[in-house]
């Protein structure tokens with residue numbers, strides 16, 4: 001798969017290699033329903049590639065886990081807000 005002329009594996013490698021969660025137990029990033037996700041979010045807050053991770057999760061509609069410091073519900077809310085902003089911007093310039 002390519003993204004704007006780049007191989008997807010190259011795009012992924014570029015930020016995955018710098019991920020702060022690399023080597024951590026993935027279980028903390030997939031807490032059971034009702035279990036606090038504060039541990040994972042604390043790791044994400046210090047992550048140098050948090051924006052890349054969040055964009056990746058939103059673009060792939062990741063349904064589970066903490067990505068970019070946000071839960072699935074929080075990502076969905078952000079996605080809807082981005083959609084609304086985009087629609088408003090297009091209407092403004094139309």
Ligand code: SF4
Nearest residue numbers: 019021044047053068
């Ligand atoms: S933002 Fe969080 S889940 Fe994403 S790469 Fe960084 S530490 Fe891992």
